[in-house]
Amino acid sequence: MKYEAVIGLETHIEIRSKSKMFCSCANGSGAPPNTHVCPVCMGYPGVLPVPNRRAIMTTVRAGLLTECTIAKFSKFDRKSYFYPDMPKNYQISQYDLPFCEHGRIKLEGTGLSGAPLPDKYIGITRIHLEEDAAKLVHSAEGSGVDYNRAGVPLMEVVSEPDMRSADEAYAYLTSLKEIMRFGDVGDCDMEKGQMRCDVNISLRPVGQKEFGTKIELKNLNSFRAVHRAVDYEIWRQSELLDRGEKIRQETRGWNDDQGESYLMRTKEAAHDYRYFPDPDLMPVVFTDEEIEAVRAALPELPAAMRKRFQESYGVTAYDAGVLTADRELAAWFDASAKKAKTPKLVANWISSELLRLLGEDKISIRECRITPEGLAELTDVISSGVINGKIGKEVFAEMYATGKSAKTIIGEKGLAQVSDSGAISSVVAEAIANNPKQAEEYRAGNERVLQYLVGQVMKLSKGKANPQLVIAELKKQLQ
Ligand SMILES: [Zn+2]
Numbered sequence: 001m002k003y004e005a006v007i008g009l010e011t012h013i014e015i016r017s018k019s020k021m022f023c024s025c026a027n028g029s030g031a032p033p034n035t036h037v038c039p040v041c042m043g044y045p046g047v048l049p050v051p052n053r054r055a056i057m058t059t060v061r062a063g064l065l066t067e068c069t070i071a072k073f074s075k076f077d078r079k080s081y082f083y084p085d086m087p088k089n090y091q092i093s094q095y096d097l098p099f100c101e102h103g104r105i106k107l108e109g110t111g112l113s114g115a116p117l118p119d120k121y122i123g124i125t126r127i128h129l130e131e132d133a134a135k136l137v138h139s140a141e142g143s144g145v146d147y148n149r150a151g152v153p154l155m156e157v158v159s160e161p162d163m164r165s166a167d168e169a170y171a172y173l174t175s176l177k178e179i180m181r182f183g184d185v186g187d188c189d190m191e192k193g194q195m196r197c198d199v200n201i202s203l204r205p206v207g208q209k210e211f212g213t214k215i216e217l218k219n220l221n222s223f224r225a226v227h228r229a230v231d232y233e234i235w236r237q238s239e240l241l242d243r244g245e246k247i248r249q250e251t252r253g254w255n256d257d258q259g260e261s262y263l264m265r266t267k268e269a270a271h272d273y274r275y276f277p278d279p280d281l282m283p284v285v286f287t288d289e290e291i292e293a294v295r296a297a298l299p300e301l302p303a304a305m306r307k308r309f310q311e312s313y314g315v316t317a318y319d320a321g322v323l324t325a326d327r328e329l330a331a332w333f334d335a336s337a338k339k340a341k342t343p344k345l346v347a348n349w350i351s352s353e354l355l356r357l358l359g360e361d362k363i364s365i366r367e368c369r370i371t372p373e374g375l376a377e378l379t380d381v382i383s384s385g386v387i388n389g390k391i392g393k394e395v396f397a398e399m400y401a402t403g404k405s406a407k408t409i410i411g412e413k414g415l416a417q418v419s420d421s422g423a424i425s426s427v428v429a430e431a432i433a434n435n436p437k438q439a440e441e442y443r444a445g446n447e448r449v450l451q452y453l454v455g456q457v458m459k460l461s462k463g464k465a466n467p468q469l470v471i472a473e474l475k476k477q478l479q
Helices: 053-065 166-182 223-241 288-296 301-313 317-323 325-340 343-361 373-385 389-402 406-413 423-435 436-442 447-461 467-478
Strands: 003-013 077-080 090-093 101-107 122-131 137-140 140-145 153-159 195-205 215-220 250-255 260-266
Touching: 003 166, 003 223, 003 373, 053 122, 053 137, 053 153, 053 166, 053 373, 090 122, 101 166, 122 389, 140 288, 166 195, 166 223, 166 301, 166 423, 195 223, 215 223, 215 260, 250 288, 250 423, 260 317, 301 317, 301 325, 317 343, 325 343, 325 373, 343 389, 373 389, 373 406, 373 467, 389 406, 423 436, 423 447, 423 467, 436 467
Parallel strands: 215 250
Antiparallel strands: 003 153, 003 195, 077 090, 101 122, 122 153, 137 140, 195 215, 250 260
16 A cells, blocks of 8 residues: 555534523424424524533533543634524534543454454544534425524534544544443434534555645445445545546545545635634633542443453453443443352343343333343352253243243242252153163163253253253263
8 A cells, every 4th residue: 555544533423411502492303393493593683592501511521531631711602604504694613712622532443344453542632512503304395494403512523633544433433432322422323413424534655744635525424434435535545646636625425325425515615614702602611620520420431341341240352342332231231240140141141132132122221121130130040050041041031021030930930940859869760761772872881872861851850950960860870
């Protein structure tokens, strides 16, 4: 490869909040168009914005989660532009004094291609807070504007141009989403528009320090699309450079169906936003104590959790990844593992049985009838030999369906494993009497037939006999 790609990402993330950024309208998708609106978010003259303090503190939390420095003095600015999605003809944003600056996110694991990632951090230039624009809706009947989204708190996370490949961009976005979800900042569902991402990408000859001319890529609807678009742009720009052509600074869109980027606008058409401080909004000032209070309440992040799950519960790296794919699932496992005598068994049951059932029923762990304590109890009765693994599956299915505890089900159905030596001895004797041919073969030295006899005993005991005791008793009686 003659060229090195230089990639930076600008990611917009909708903050999860009850109300909008500067008015008390509800913040939520799915409502009929223009039902979450008021004079403030519709940009009527004479109204005053009131900042959403929680959204501001959520942005501070996002900054601390990504190791940013929090500005003790910041302000809101007006970004002027004229477009139907912006009722005021300006957007309240932050220009030169954002809430958060100079953070970083560590790349983890492998990229989308499966190749290992370099051991490195991606710098966060800044995180600022702004209001979202309305949504333009185009249909057969014509075009309209839905102002429900206008004024929703929106965070912009600007990365340093530290990424060098599609895999690194993909991994950065994956980590960013994970951090924001675990940090209760937002849901970051790209399909719902809760997370949107623009890519800046340029190429330079390997070894050169100066950046090449950058292209901005827009209309990226998924992390996978980002990966494809970056790979495509690296190829496209390499071809141009190889032919001795100059890269023009331009904004390009991504057509995911055709797998190619297309010209949207050149630099000449770039906006001049004429930023100036919003005279309706006071500067925002934080004390050290306020910032430290947010820091003290930060949740544990998934990367740290994966490490802890492996170290203190002995789960595999793979299971740790599965268990931390979702914040609620991770907390659920953590609560269960803390109670269980063998936490690794809890992890096994979740990844093999529970997630499969939840997936089949399309429900989340929050709606699951089994409690973390319930699963801990089930693994305990299995590991202590009260029931065997096979009966465990039956009990588990019943727990999942009814929400009853393992011990209740075992009691009601009489499923407890038979470890009583007298009972086992008589059922073993019965199995031997029923299968004289196999018993003779075993005595003649064919040890493999023992498994068959164990199966017969288990059948007679309806699966309840303790398999270890059965084997010992069989060997004894067959001598
Ligand atoms: Zn409103």
